[in-house]
Amino acid sequence: MIVTKKTLKKKGNLSQLMIPLIAFGLLIIFNLIRDPGFFSIETKLNNAGNTVLAGNLISIINGASELAILAMGMTLVTAACGGQDISVGAAAAIAGSVFVKVIRGASMVTGGTVILAFLACCVVAMLFGSFNGMLVSVFRIQPMIATLILYTCGRSIAYWINGGATPTIDGSITGAIGSFIPGVPIPTPVIIVVVMIILFSLAFRFTTLGLYTQTVGINQNAARLNGINTTLIKLLSFVILGICVSVAGCIGVCRLQLINHETLLIDIEMDTILAVAIGGNSLGGGKFKISGSILGAYVIQMLTTTLYAMKVSSTDVKAYKAIVIILLVVIGSPVVKRWFTKVMANIRGASIRRLGVKEGN
Amino acid sequence: MPNETVLTMRGISKQFPGVKALNNVDFTLRKGEIHALMGENGAGKSTLIKVLTGVYGKDAGVIWIDGSEGEAHIHSPQDAQNIGIATVYQEITLCPNLTVAENMYIGRGNGLLVKQKDYEKKAGELLANLNIPARPKQQLASCSLAVQQMVAIARAVDMNCKVLILDEPTSSLDDKEVQMLFTLMRDLKSRGVGIIFVTHFLEQVYEVSDRITVLRNGELVGEYVVEDLPQVQLVAKMMGKDLDELNSMSEFSQKAAVSDEVTYKAEHLSSEASKPFDFQIHKGEVNGFTGLLGSGRSESVRAIFGADRVTGGKVKVNGKDVHITKPYEAMKNGIGYLPEDRKRDGIIADLSVRENIILALQVMKGFFKPLSRADMEKFADEYIKALSIKTASKDTPVGSLSGGNQQKVILARWLLTHPDYLILDEPTRGIDVGTKLEIQKLVLKLAEENVSVTFISSEIEEMLRTCSRLIVMRDRNIVGELTGDQLTQKQVMKTIAGGEAS
Numbered sequence: 001m002i003v004t005k006k007t008l009k010k011k012g013n014l015s016q017l018m019i020p021l022i023a024f025g026l027l028i029i030f031n032l033i034r035d036p037g038f039f040s041i042e043t044k045l046n047n048a049g050n051t052v053l054a055g056n057l058i059s060i061i062n063g064a065s066e067l068a069i070l071a072m073g074m075t076l077v078t079a080a081c082g083g084q085d086i087s088v089g090a091a092a093a094i095a096g097s098v099f100v101k102v103i104r105g106a107s108m109v110t111g112g113t114v115i116l117a118f119l120a121c122c123v124v125a126m127l128f129g130s131f132n133g134m135l136v137s138v139f140r141i142q143p144m145i146a147t148l149i150l151y152t153c154g155r156s157i158a159y160w161i162n163g164g165a166t167p168t169i170d171g172s173i174t175g176a177i178g179s180f181i182p183g184v185p186i187p188t189p190v191i192i193v194v195v196m197i198i199l200f201s202l203a204f205r206f207t208t209l210g211l212y213t214q215t216v217g218i219n220q221n222a223a224r225l226n227g228i229n230t231t232l233i234k235l236l237s238f239v240i241l242g243i244c245v246s247v248a249g250c251i252g253v254c255r256l257q258l259i260n261h262e263t264l265l266i267d268i269e270m271d272t273i274l275a276v277a278i279g280g281n282s283l284g285g286g287k288f289k290i291s292g293s294i295l296g297a298y299v300i301q302m303l304t305t306t307l308y309a310m311k312v313s314s315t316d317v318k319a320y321k322a323i324v325i326i327l328l329v330v331i332g333s334p335v336v337k338r339w340f341t342k343v344m345a346n347i348r349g350a351s352i353r354r355l356g357v358k359e360g361n
Numbered sequence: 362m363p364n365e366t367v368l369t370m371r372g373i374s375k376q377f378p379g380v381k382a383l384n385n386v387d388f389t390l391r392k393g394e395i396h397a398l399m400g401e402n403g404a405g406k407s408t409l410i411k412v413l414t415g416v417y418g419k420d421a422g423v424i425w426i427d428g429s430e431g432e433a434h435i436h437s438p439q440d441a442q443n444i445g446i447a448t449v450y451q452e453i454t455l456c457p458n459l460t461v462a463e464n465m466y467i468g469r470g471n472g473l474l475v476k477q478k479d480y481e482k483k484a485g486e487l488l489a490n491l492n493i494p495a496r497p498k499q500q501l502a503s504c505s506l507a508v509q510q511m512v513a514i515a516r517a518v519d520m521n522c523k524v525l526i527l528d529e530p531t532s533s534l535d536d537k538e539v540q541m542l543f544t545l546m547r548d549l550k551s552r553g554v555g556i557i558f559v560t561h562f563l564e565q566v567y568e569v570s571d572r573i574t575v576l577r578n579g580e581l582v583g584e585y586v587v588e589d590l591p592q593v594q595l596v597a598k599m600m601g602k603d604l605d606e607l608n609s610m611s612e613f614s615q616k617a618a619v620s621d622e623v624t625y626k627a628e629h630l631s632s633e634a635s636k637p638f639d640f641q642i643h644k645g646e647v648n649g650f651t652g653l654l655g656s657g658r659s660e661s662v663r664a665i666f667g668a669d670r671v672t673g674g675k676v677k678v679n680g681k682d683v684h685i686t687k688p689y690e691a692m693k694n695g696i697g698y699l700p701e702d703r704k705r706d707g708i709i710a711d712l713s714v715r716e717n718i719i720l721a722l723q724v725m726k727g728f729f730k731p732l733s734r735a736d737m738e739k740f741a742d743e744y745i746k747a748l749s750i751k752t753a754s755k756d757t758p759v760g761s762l763s764g765g766n767q768q769k770v771i772l773a774r775w776l777l778t779h780p781d782y783l784i785l786d787e788p789t790r791g792i793d794v795g796t797k798l799e800i801q802k803l804v805l806k807l808a809e810e811n812v813s814v815t816f817i818s819s820e821i822e823e824m825l826r827t828c829s830r831l832i833v834m835r836d837r838n839i840v841g842e843l844t845g846d847q848l849t850q851k852q853v854m855k856t857i858a859g860g861e862a863s
Contacts (some may be wrong), residue, residue: 034750207619208723208731214712215720221706225668225698225773324382 013218016280019332020295023278023295027302031056031309038309046180049091053185057306065189066092066248066265066302069196071275071293073244075208076237079217081136082285084116084273085238087128088245090154092265095249100169100259122246128154129242130235137234152271163224167349169324178254189251196247213237217285271300278328299328366427367392367492367523367555368413368446373422375408375579384797387579388557388574389687390524392427395546396496397566397587400576400620401599401654401819406559409576410526414448415441420496427523447517451529455501455513456756461488463495465516478834487515491545507538516698518549525549531565532655551707561655562836563592565856577601592858596653600821600854620644623783624813625665625696630674632664637674640665645811647804649824652834652857658817659701661834662784665815666691666698668706671801679781692725697775701786701817703764707771709847710760714752717739718773744773748799771799771802782813789818801827833857 031038041055070088077085082339102117103109128150135146158296204210215223216233223230235291252264277283278299303324307317330336368390375383382501383405390396400406411417413424415435426433426444435441441448455464462477464543484497493511495504510530517525527546531539546556546569558570566573566587573590575582575598582598590598611802631637635657642648663669667687676685678694680810685691691698700706709717720739723732732740741755748769752762759770768788775783785804789797804814804827818824824831825848833841833856841856 081527206731207729209728211712211716211720211723212728215709218709218711219705222700222709225666225688225700225706226721227687227692229689 002014013217016289017295018155019280019328020278020292020299022331023328024295024302027299027306028360031306034310040133043185048156048175048180048182049179050182051185051356052180052187054097056309059186060192060298061300063194064297065187066251067268067271067275067301068294068297069192069244069248070241070268070272071279071297072196072200073237073241073280074272074276075281075288075290075293076213077143077241078273078281079285079288080213080228080234080237081143082217083136084276084283085143085147085148085241086268086269086273087132087150087154088241088248088272089265089268090151090158091125091242091245092249092252093155093158093259093261094128094161095121095246096253096259096264097158097261098124099246099250099253100167101161103169104167105111109169109173111173114171114173114177118246118250121250122243124248125246126239126242129238129240129245133235133238136238137139137231146345154240155261158259158264161260162261166258166260169253170257174254174256178251178257192247192251196244197294209236218287229290230240236333271297274325275300278325278332280332292296365392368427369425370409370413371423371425373409373412373424374420375405375412375417376420382579383419384579385413386576386579387584388581389584390557391572392523392555393550393553393557393586394551394571395569397560397570399418399560399566399573399595399599400582404576404599405579406576407528408579410448410528410559410751413441413524414438414446414526417739438808442520445521445523446526447520447522447524448528449510449513449517449530451532455509455516457500457502459510460497460499460503461499461504461512463496464512465497465503465519483519484515487514487519491515491518491548493545495824505538507534507541510534510542514545514549522554528559529561530558531560531562539565539710542788561653562673563595563653564836566595567592575599591635596854596858601786610618620811622676626677627665628675630659630664631672632671633672635660635664638664638839639719640832641841642813642815644781644810644813645806646830647814647816647828648830648832649816649818649828650832650834650851651817651821652703652825654819655720656834656857657837658834659786660837662698662786662815662817662838666696668698668700668783689724692721692778695781696784697721697778697780697782698784699768699775699786699788701790703767703771708759708767711758713756714745714750714770715755715763717757717770718744718777721774721775740777744777746771748776750802765796768792768800772803780812783807783816784815784817786811786817787819788816789820789823797823809860821850825850825853835859 034265039055039057041053041057042052044054046052074085074088078084099117102120103113106113131146132150135141135149136143139146176182179187181188187355211221212233215226215228216230220230248265252258266329273283275296276293278296279289279294281288281292303321307320308314310319313317363612366389368388370386370388373383373386373388374381386405386409389407398406398409408417412419412823413435415437424433424435425431426446433444435444435446442766452631458698459467462481465484465487481497485486488495488497491511492507493515495508495804501509504512514525526699530542534542546558550556559568570587572584572586573595577599578601620643623641624644628639629637630640640661650661652658660669663856664671666684667690672688676683678696683690685692685696688698704710709720715737717779719732719737722740726732738755744750745752745755748767750762750773751766759767761847762770774786788800801823805818807814816824816827818833828848831842831843831848831853832839833843833853835857840859843852843856
């Protein structure tokens with residue numbers, strides 16, 4: 001969060017981020033009116049005996065971690081390919097299963113085991129990412145159709161990895177990844193998000209990933225004629241999304257300390273795409289702002305938390321969410337934007353005219 | 362053949378914002394003739410066709426068509442179809458996943474019930490009648506492009522068309538397929554259909570046409586019987602130059618001395634889009650590829666840059682054997698290419714002027730070596746100033762600039778890579794006169810700095826002014842190479858037209 005805000009200020013171009021920021025502001029105001037203490041942060045002792053931060057705000061920021069990480073990768077895929085990967089939830093289930101499998105295979109869970117397990121699940125997720133990427137970049141299949149394959153079979157593959165059971169893992173290390181590191185009051189997933197944001201910033205800073213991705217997304221012909229390997233860039237976006245998928249999958253597994261291949265990060269693909277859209281990124285590809293997508297992820301999570309806080313039953317939440325999302329998307333649509341600019345221009349024009357008349361008199 | 366007219370257009374005018382696309386144009390089509398409609402880009406051919414087919418409304422003028430009482434009122438493509446005007450476009454506008462028969466009768470049934478059997482029978486008869494090698498039940502996509510085109514024509518014929526418009530029907534066909542199409546055209550002609558044939562291929566015009574109408578800059582140049590108009594005259598009329606006038610035109614170009622060093626040399630280079638050709642360019646030389654549109658001039662330079670898939674040939678850059686199969690390899694060998702279609706192949710519309718300028722240089726530096734922000738700003742500032750690019754700031758999206766300034770941005774992009782060999786395909790198209798002159802001057806200046814430049818333009822004067830050697834292409838073959846005293850408009854046109862090149 002903190003990093004996001006900093007990048008916002010630095011870029012100085014806020015027009016694309018208007019919608020998520022306004023949505024954010026409205027949600028905050030609404031919650032403050034409803035319950036002035038909604039965002040209060042308190043410290044308390046958790047089960048493990050650590051002093052940790054707690055409160056609605058913390059649970060929003062914590063709860064959105066997987067979504068925010070996936071949204072970062074999804075933004076790249078969207079920008080480069082002009083389409084979305086709908087298999088991220090299923091791929092995360094596979095990644096999580098691999099993670100659990102490796103950890104359960106070890107006789108003792110040490111730091112090394114966890115790192116090894118994470119690396120293994122990274123490799124697997126990147127392989128599945130490159131499968132998707134290959135279909136899109138080499139075979140030119142529409143991203144949504146290409147990723148429909150993994151969307152359909154991904155959870156079955158996850159099922160096979162651990163032989164159909166929902167095995168649990170235990171160990172203080174995975175526990176700490178899912179909740180708190182002893183002595184650190186901030187939830188670990190939030191720290192992981194910050195690390196991912198830093199990694200992405202470094203990638204954009206020290207490679208031309210951003211420029212190439214946008215160029216390919218905006219004008220593939222021109223990109224090719226300027227020597228960019230368009231196939232590779234599209235493939236790369238899917239591989240990077242694969243890394244995000246494995247990180248999100250591991251966080252999801254560590255939170256529960258078990259893998260349920262049917263429910264792990266279920267339906268998250270749609271929220272991820274939504275986060276990208278709310279962030280003001282065109283789903284048709286081209287120019288993008290990762291900061292927008294991250295903000296979008298937190299908007300979605302805040303919306304969900306707000307609805308739960310209002311005692312909306314979990315079956316109804318989706319319907320209410322949909323209403324808010326319709327509003328956000330329509331407000332952000334080019335038609336409304338154009339209309340808004342016209343109205344603003346008229347108002348300005350009218351006032352100038354009025355001034356002009358006065359001066360004329 | 363009786364000489365009765367089937368279509369008469371008189372005084373047709375059409376105004377677009379800022380352009381007079383058609384000005385008082387007359388056109389007459391007789392029964393059973395093939396009438397070629399000729400003109401360079403922007404001459405008004407397609408506007409005339411679109412007025413006739415109801416895509417555009419006309420501002421002034423009248424259209425009579427045989428069989429209709431009084432003036433014909435064409436307000437939509439449907440109207441045009443109803444009075445017997447059928448069009449077959451360059452791109453096939455049928456449904457590839459339906460059968461041949463379905464394609465011939467789609468959208469023409471009166472009721473909801475489709476009599477599949479009847480249609481297939483009727484289609485079969487018609488196809489046999491016209492000698493079209495396709496079966497009614499065959500899926501259209503399984504036919505060759507030529508046959509698809511013929512099916513489109515069969516569909517038109519079956520609708521009892523009196524006027525058949527063929528818009529660039531041969532541009533994607535090979536020689537054999539073209540002959541098949543011509544046979545069909547002659548057959549239809551003998552049945553009394555009037556055919557309007559739009560094409561860029563001169564030889565094809567002389568092969569099948571009876572008459573030629575030439576347009577230029579939206580005005581009628583004239584209507585001629587093919588036998589009375591030699592190819593040279595036709596080219597001159599299309600380009601708007603009287604041969605006598607050409608003779609008296611003086612040359613005023615001062616070309617830099619060319620060194621002996623060969624920058625680029627290709628033998629039998631060919632790509633998916635171009636036939637094999639030989640070509641070389643010296644250090645500090647400015648040469649040009651000329652020819653009418655569709656002659657293969659752009660395809661040839663695209664092959665040099667690796668823009669289309671290269672299929673064969675040997676290439677030497679600065680005396681060394683190199684392998685150029687994709688743009689990146691060409692760039693690494695010091696070749697730059699400004700594409701013909703600025704919008705499609707050149708600009709990255711949503712990105713800023715700055716990013717557009719540094720793009721090629723950045724790609725050459727590599728993925729892991731991004732230019733620093735300060736360098737980018739410096740380069741952008743430098744070239745915005747050097748080429749006097751008019752932009753609000755260097756962060757303005759390039760898509761919001763005027764055409765001429767967009768072109769300068771792409772030019773800046775390639776100049777920044779400091780190429781040894783720069784290919785400019787139509788760098789001056791659609792931009793104002795002042796900018797055109799600036800670009801010509803820039804080309805000559807580059808040559809002085811020992812850069813080799815290939816300059817392609819539709820305007821011959823421009824090429825004569827800048828190039829010391831012209832390669833002339835016709836129908837995708839190199840048909841001549843002109844240097845020194847041969848560099849006159851007259852000679853260029855003679856060579857383009859295929860006259861004796863002496």
